[in-house]
Structure formats: C-alpha cells, structure tokens
Amino acid sequence: xxxxxxxxxxxxxxxxxLKERAARRRPWARDSKGAPRxxxxxxxxxxxxRSPLRGxxxxxxxxxxxxxxxxxxxxxxxxxxxxxxxxxxxxxxxxSSGVIGPLLALPAWSPSWLYAVTQGLHxxxxxxxxxxxxxxxxxVFPRLFAWPPARSPAAIVERASLLLxxxxxxxxxxxxxxxxQVFYPWHFNFVRAHYYxxxxxxxxxxxxVLVKLPVVARAYRERxxxxxxxxxxxxxxxxxxxxxxxxxxxxxRPTLSRRGLMALVGGASLTLVAVNVGESVxxxxxxxxxxxxxxxxxxxxxxxxxxxxxxxxxxVVAAASDPAWRLRVTGVRTLTLSRRALMxxxxxxxxxxxxxxxxxxxxxxxxxxxxxxDLAALVGAPAGASVLVQSxxxxxxxxxxxxxxxxxxxxxxxxxLCVNGxxxxxxxxxxxxxxxxxxxxxxxxxxxxxxxxxxx
Amino acid sequence: xxxxKRSYGAxxxxxxxxxxxxxxxxxxxxQIVRGGTVVNFIxxxxxxxxxxxxxxLPLYSGLDRLARHRTRGRRGPATVPVxxxxxVPALISGLLLLVYFPLILGLAERRYFRATGHHLEGYxxxxxxxxxxxxxxxxxxxxxxxxxxxx
Numbered sequence: 154x155x156x157x158x159x160x161x162x163x164x165x166x167x168x169x170x171l172k173e174r175a176a177r178r179r180p181w182a183r184d185s186k187g188a189p190r191x192x193x194x195x196x197x198x199x200x201x202x203r204s205p206l207r208g209x210x211x212x213x214x215x216x217x218x219x220x221x222x223x224x225x226x227x228x229x230x231x232x233x234x235x236x237x238x239x240x241x242x243x244x245x246x247x248x249s250s251g252v253i254g255p256l257l258a259l260p261a262w263s264p265s266w267l268y269a270v271t272q273g274l275h276x277x278x279x280x281x282x283x284x285x286x287x288x289x290x291x292x293v294f295p296r297l298f299a300w301p302p303a304r305s306p307a308a309i310v311e312r313a314s315l316l317l318x319x320x321x322x323x324x325x326x327x328x329x330x331x332x333x334q335v336f337y338p339w340h341f342n343f344v345r346a347h348y349y350x351x352x353x354x355x356x357x358x359x360x361x362v363l364v365k366l367p368v369v370a371r372a373y374r375e376r377x378x379x380x381x382x383x384x385x386x387x388x389x390x391x392x393x394x395x396x397x398x399x400x401x402x403x404x405x406r407p408t409l410s411r412r413g414l415m416a417l418v419g420g421a422s423l424t425l426v427a428v429n430v431g432e433s434v435x436x437x438x439x440x441x442x443x444x445x446x447x448x449x450x451x452x453x454x455x456x457x458x459x460x461x462x463x464x465x466x467x468x469v470v471a472a473a474s475d476p477a478w479r480l481r482v483t484g485v486r487t488l489t490l491s492r493r494a495l496m497x498x499x500x501x502x503x504x505x506x507x508x509x510x511x512x513x514x515x516x517x518x519x520x521x522x523x524x525x526x527d528l529a530a531l532v533g534a535p536a537g538a539s540v541l542v543q544s545x546x547x548x549x550x551x552x553x554x555x556x557x558x559x560x561x562x563x564x565x566x567x568x569x570l571c572v573n574g575x576x577x578x579x580x581x582x583x584x585x586x587x588x589x590x591x592x593x594x595x596x597x598x599x600x601x602x603x604x605x606x607x608x609x
Numbered sequence: 610x611x612x613x614k615r616s617y618g619a620x621x622x623x624x625x626x627x628x629x630x631x632x633x634x635x636x637x638x639x640q641i642v643r644g645g646t647v648v649n650f651i652x653x654x655x656x657x658x659x660x661x662x663x664x665x666l667p668l669y670s671g672l673d674r675l676a677r678h679r680t681r682g683r684r685g686p687a688t689v690p691v692x693x694x695x696x697v698p699a700l701i702s703g704l705l706l707l708v709y710f711p712l713i714l715g716l717a718e719r720r721y722f723r724a725t726g727h728h729l730e731g732y733x734x735x736x737x738x739x740x741x742x743x744x745x746x747x748x749x750x751x752x753x754x755x756x757x758x759x760x
Contacts, residue, residue, distance in 0.1 A: 247644060284704060287704075290662075294662075294666060297662060305617065306617050306618055307617050307619035307623055307624070310623070310624065311619075311623075313631070314631070317631075317634050319658045319662075320655060320658040321654075323658050323661050330708055334712050334717060334721075335717050335720045335724055336717040336720070337720075339649055340649040341641065345644045346641050349638070349640045350641065350654070352633055353634040353638060356632075356634045357634060360629070360630035363622070364623055364626060408690055408692050408693065409693060409696075413693065417693075420701065421700065421704050424701050424704075424739075425705070425708065428705065428739065443735040443736075443739060444708075444712065444713075446712060447725070460724075460725055461725070462723070463724075466724070580726060
C-alpha cells in the first residue's frame with residue numbers, strides 16, 4: 154500500500170535525480186572529500202516522517218486560516234492596549250507603550266459594548282486559533298530536523314526568525330491562556346511581556362508571511378484552494394514532492410483524510426469556543442461556558458453579577474461601609490459630597506453599559522449615578538481637563554487612574570451609585586464607582602474616594 | 610542569478626524583511642528585559658517552544674502511534690476505521706486539559722478567590738463530563754457507522 158502511494162509524482166523526477174540535483178545545489182552538504190554528508194539517524198533521516206498528509210498545500214491551508222485568526226487577535230490586542238490610555242498617569246502597569254504602538258484605538262463615540270466585543274474576540278479567537286497553531290506546527294515539524302540545518306545564509310536567517318515566530322507564538326498563547334485563569338507561574342510582569350512578546354510575534358509573523366506567500370500561492374495554484382478537501386480517505390493521496398521536504402518519502406497508509414484532519418481541528422476549535430464564549434456573550438449561553446474562568450451564573454438580585462476583585466481583597470470593607478464617607482471633588486475649588494448629596498442634589502442619569510474585562514468576560518447592567526461631566530462643571534474644572542480617580546484601596550494595582558478628556562466628557566460616563574435600581578453592593582464598588590463606555594472594565598474604578606480634575 | 614542571490618541564497622527582499630523583523634523583535638525584547646527578570650522571561654520564551662517541540666508533540670505523536678497499533682486489524686467494515694473514533698475524543702479532551710489545567714487542577718485557588726469571591730470548584734467535574742460526552746458520542750457514532758456499513 155505504501156508503495157502505491159509513492160509513485161506518480163507529477164514533478165516527474167525520480168528519487169535519485171532529486172537527490173543529485175539537491176547535492177549539486179548545496180555544496181556544503183558534502184564533506185572535504187566531496188562525499189555527501191550523512192544526516193544523523195532518527196528524525197534527521199528524510200524517511201523518518203511518515204504522515205501522508207503533510208505537504209505544502211496542507212501547511213498553506215492551515216497557515217492561511219491561522220494567519221487570519223492571528224490578525225484578528227493582534228488587532229484586538231492592540232486596541233485593548235490603547236484603550237488603557239497608557240500614556241496617562243497610573244493607567245498602564247508598565248508605563249507607556251514605547252515607540253511601537255499602540256496603533257489602533259476605539260473612537261470616542263463607540264457603543265458601550267464595543268470594548269467587550271473586541272476583547273471578547275481577542276480571547277475567543279485566540280482560543281479558536283490554538284488547535285490551528287498546533288496543527289500548523291505539526292505540519293511543518295519535520296523541517297525542524299532538516300539536514301544540513303542550514304543550506305545558505307538565507308536559511309540561517311530564516312531559521313533565526315522561525316525561533317522568534319514559534320517561540321513568540323507559543324509564548325503569547327501560553328501567557329494569555331494562563332492569564333485568563335489568573336495563574337501566574339512566572340516572575341515577569343504579564344502585561345509587559347504579553348504586549349512586547351506580541352511585537353516579537355507580529356514582526357516574525359510579517360516576515361514569514363512575506364517570504365512564504367509565493368509558496369502558498371503556488372500550492373493553491375497547483376492543488377486548488379479547497380480541492381484537496383474533496384478527497385475522502387480512500388482517495389487521499391500524497392501531495393507532489395516539494396523542495397522543502399514536507400511530503401513524506403516513505404509514507405504510511407493514511408488513516409485520516411485531509412478534510413477529516415480539518416474537521417478534527419475545526420471541531421477542537423469549536424469545542425474550545427463553546428466551553429468559553431458564554432462568559433463573553435452572557436445571557437443563557439453563560440450556562441454552557443463549562444470551563445470559562447468567569448462562567449459562573451449568579452442569582453437574580455440587582456447585584457448578582459461577576460465581581461472582579463472583592464472589597465475584602467482590596468481591603469476596603471471598613472472604609473467603604475463607613476457612613477462618614479465623603480467624596481472629595483477638586484477642580485478650581487474643592488467640594489466634599491456625601492452620598493446623600495450626590496443622590497439628591499445632582500441630576501441622576503441612567504445608562505445600560507457593558508463592562509468588558511481584558512480577560513474576555515463581560516457583563517451588561519443598568520447603572521444610575523451622576524454624570525462625571527456634571528461634577529467637573531460643579532468644581533469649575535478647566536475645559537479639556539482629565540480626571541485623576543482615586544479609590545479607597547490603599548496602593549496596589551488600579552487603586553488610582555486617569556480618565557482622558559474624551560472619556561470624562563462622554564455623557565454616558567457616570568459616577569455610579571446604583572445598579573439595576575438598588576445601591577451598589579460592596580463588591581461592586583459601594584459607595585460609588587466609575588462607569589464609562591467601551592473602556593477596560595478594570596478602569597471603571599470602584600470605591601471612589603476622590604476625583605481631581607486638571608488640565609493635562 | 611544575481612551575485613547576491615547566489616551568495617545569500619534568496620532575494621534581497623528576504624534579507625530586508627528579516628532584518629526589519631529582527632530590529633522590531635530586538636526592541637521589543639529589550640523592553641521586556643528592561644522590566645527585569647531577564648532569565649525568567651527567556652526561560653519561558655525558549656522553554657515554551659522547547660516544551661512544545663520536544664515534549665508535547667512527541668508525546669501526542671507517540672500516543673497516536675500507540676493507538677494506531679492497538680487498533681490495527683480492528684477495522685470492522687473497510688470504510689470505518691476505529692482509530693478516528695479514539696483519536697477525536699482523546700485529542701479534544703486532551704486539548705481542553707492542556708488549555709484549562711490551572712482551573713481543572715485548581716492551581717490558582719487563592720488568587721481566583723481573591724478576584725471573584727468564589728472558590729475554584731466544578732472545573733474538574735465539568736472537564737470529566739465533557740470528556741464522557743465526547744467518548745460516548747464518538748462510540749455511538751461508530752456503532753451507527755458500522756451498522757450502516759453492514760446493512
């Protein structure tokens with residue numbers, strides 16, 4: 154059976170002719186006496202790899218789909234980075250984004266759910282891409298053992314870039330996947346490493362796409378884009394032998410057709426999405442999110458929805474429940490306002506706003522409170538001011554941050570006091586919290602202590 | 610063939626594209642290194658790829674080979690190889706474990722509780738449940754296919 158599969162290569166070259174041509178082309182594959190250098194045994198031997206499915210078409214097809222998903226994940230990741238407004242004080246866990254990026258930003262008029270959508274896509278599409286990445290790496294795995302390791306300076310350069318590409322992609326997926334599960338077995342700062350790691354990946358990815366585009370185009374031209382998916386198991390044949398040596402020299406009998414492999418990869422992708430996406434979409438889908446970190450369904454009370462960082466964790470239980478709490482608002486003048494004053498002396502506004510977490514989950518609730526712009530006017534904040542928001546939390550991540558002028562002036566940006574018609578619970582930010590449209594959820598600071606308006 | 614292509618082995622564009630990529634990557638890595646913990650970062654960057662290439666891939670290929678050997682001959686009707694009915698549930702279940710092991714094994718209980726106010730529970734059960742559904746579904750499908758092939 155194996156023999157019948159290895160005949161009839163359209164390239165029309167015998168094994169021997171191919172080997173001789175290869176030897177002529179790469180003099181460094183010969184030792185000082187002119188005899189061909191032998192590859193070490195095992196995986197370095199061309200006959201070691203036996204899967205009849207490997208070949209340029211398979212790798213091209215997997216690579217095309219993976220490439221599309223990677224572009225979505227990269228774009229939404231860059232959007233998220235800019236949504237943190239890292240150039241403003243206290244907003245980024247590692248300072249500004251340096252000279253590269255952020256390149257993409259959401260417009261100020263975005264619907265409130267837009268960040269939840271882009272970040273939900275970042276996580277969902279990222280999960281979806283994992284089976285494709287694994288299949289893609291599997292499809293080119295024999296290349297890791299190509300012998301000789303490099304046939305030209307160009308090959309050395311390409312191998313170095315592949316280290317960045319494979320290392321970068323696996324690093325990004327591993328750190329991202331562990332981050333959504335709040336598991337941090339490393340010492341570096343996740344945000345910094347995930348952001349700059351992405352640039353390593355994107356750079357190597359761009360070079361890889363550029364260099365491989367002709368190979369992909371040729372594979373599609375010769376085999377058709379979708380045609381190989383028509384073959385069932387009985388009609389699954391080897392691809393014609395390729396210069397990169399992806400096609401097996403001594404193939405095993407196929408046990409899976411190419412479309413079977415794609416169904417497996419696609420099925421794995423859909424499963425990963427199915428068990429997670431409910432935490433992003435919400436509603437009744439949340440019950441299906443069997444493995445999502447934030448798939449828990451809460452009760453039906455006004456405050457029964459996902460919490461990020463409890464009041465106990467933030468160490469604010471005593472300060473936040475203290476009846477003597479006053480909000481300190483500073484502009485040209487300083488006011489201290491009680492919760493009662495905020496509720497009875499200022500116009501109350503209500504908006505349905507979706508909070509989206511950078512970890513991909515979201516929650517849509519109906520919030521009521523005072524417009525931040527009204528508070529700014531009350532203390533005579535200068536036009537174009539930004540606002541420093543400080544919480545009762547004493548130090549630690551996101552105990553204070555800055556909202557940009559556009560965010561501050563958005564009529565939907567509230568200092569929220571109530572949710573779904575009830576007072577905020579302690580875990581949701583009582584006595585008052587920021588609610589703003591289309592920004593990372595963690596920027597909707599809870600347990601607000603003071604607002605300081607100042608020109609940037 | 611130009612002199613450049615002969616000595617370098619590819620077009621100048623190849624070299625330019627890669628040099629640009631190296632420059633961006635070098636800058637990005639320098640920014641990560643600036644945050645300290647250089648050795649830990651490099652260990653994770655290289656280690657992740659190493660783990661995939663020399664542990665993970667050989668492991669699943671080996672298991673697949675083992676499964677193929679164990680199921681050889683048990684083909685039933687020629688068009689219904691049993692191997693894929695083992696492969697599919699095993700690979701998907703294994704993938705779910707690979708992705709969600711921190712939740713399934715309860716590795717970040719303290720941090721999870723501090724973030725959500727709830728204990729890490731139910732994930733191992735849910736994973737086993739999904740695995741059971743996958744295995745059962747695959748077995749039922751196999752039985753149906755065999756029956757259809759016999760009719």
